[in-house]
Amino acid sequence: AQTVTQSQPEMSVQEAETVTLSCTYDTSESDYYLFWYKQPPSRQMILVIRQEAYKQQNATENRFSVNFQKAAKSFSLKISDSQLGDAAMYFCAYKRAGAGGTSYGKLTFGQGTILTVHP
Amino acid sequence: NAGVTQTPKFQVLKTGQSMTLQCAQDMNHNSMYWYRQDPGMGLRLIYYSASEGTTDKGEVPNGYNVSRLNKREFSLRLESAAPSQTSVYFCASREPNSPLHFGNGTRLTVT
Numbered sequence: 001a002q003t004v005t006q007s008q009p010e011m012s013v014q015e016a017e018t019v020t021l022s023c024t025y026d027t028s029e030s031d032y033y034l035f036w037y038k039q040p041p042s043r044q045m046i047l048v049i050r051q052e053a054y055k056q057q058n059a060t061e062n063r064f065s066v067n068f069q070k071a072a073k074s075f076s077l078k079i080s081d082s083q084l085g086d087a088a089m090y091f092c093a094y095k096r097a098g099a100g101g102t103s104y105g106k107l108t109f110g111q112g113t114i115l116t117v118h119p
Numbered sequence: 120n121a122g123v124t125q126t127p128k129f130q131v132l133k134t135g136q137s138m139t140l141q142c143a144q145d146m147n148h149n150s151m152y153w154y155r156q157d158p159g160m161g162l163r164l165i166y167y168s169a170s171e172g173t174t175d176k177g178e179v180p181n182g183y184n185v186s187r188l189n190k191r192e193f194s195l196r197l198e199s200a201a202p203s204q205t206s207v208y209f210c211a212s213r214e215p216n217s218p219l220h221f222g223n224g225t226r227l228t229v230t
Binding site: 004006009042044045047050091093106107109111112 | 152154161164167177211219221223224226
């Protein structure tokens with residue numbers, strides 16, 4: 001079974017600085033997707049960024065980028081120029097690609113990392 | 120642009136009571152999911168429905184039942200609530216190989 005581990009229960013960063021959130025995963029699959037979701041205090045789950053395992057290039061979305069190390073099974077999220085609105089819980093998630101059968105569409109989530117942004 | 124709508128937003132139950140959490144999506148997605156979120160555990164899949172008319176167990180299905188009423192609606196039922204079911208529940212939907220769209224969650228407390 002796939003597992004996703006976020007070893008940092010809490011992180012903090014000063015406004016305008018950079019922070020990196022860690023995520024490791026365990027899988028025997030070669031093709032899969034990885035995601036970072038943000039959950040602000042409003043409880044809404046918001047997709048931040050997505051990475052396809054077959055792509056070597058790291059995904060980037062504005063101030064958010066990932067460092068995807070497939071061999072090491074590591075998928076960290078870097079937030080540059082942190083803003084107060086970035087304060088939230090962040091979840092790393094894994095999904096097997098080419099979904100079908102009993103694994104159809106199921107995402108496995110990490111435990112979450114609470115990010116605090118100090119002004 | 121409603122997306123995924125969950126009701127209620129908050130609920131308090133006594134042990135042994137029953138209730139149904141409602142979920143509806145207006146994006147014409149085939150797949151729908153129910154997750155529970157607990158501190159230090161992330162989100163865990165309770166049940167999912169790959170398409171209208173089908174449902175399957177996820178990681179933590181015990182104590183729950185689901186109904187895929189139609190393509191839009193996917194409800195989660197607690198027949199006899201237990202304190203261990205105190206959690207935040209999320210409904211989500213998606214198309215194949217596309218990200219999940221989440222509802223805003225239901226905070227359930229069982230006393």
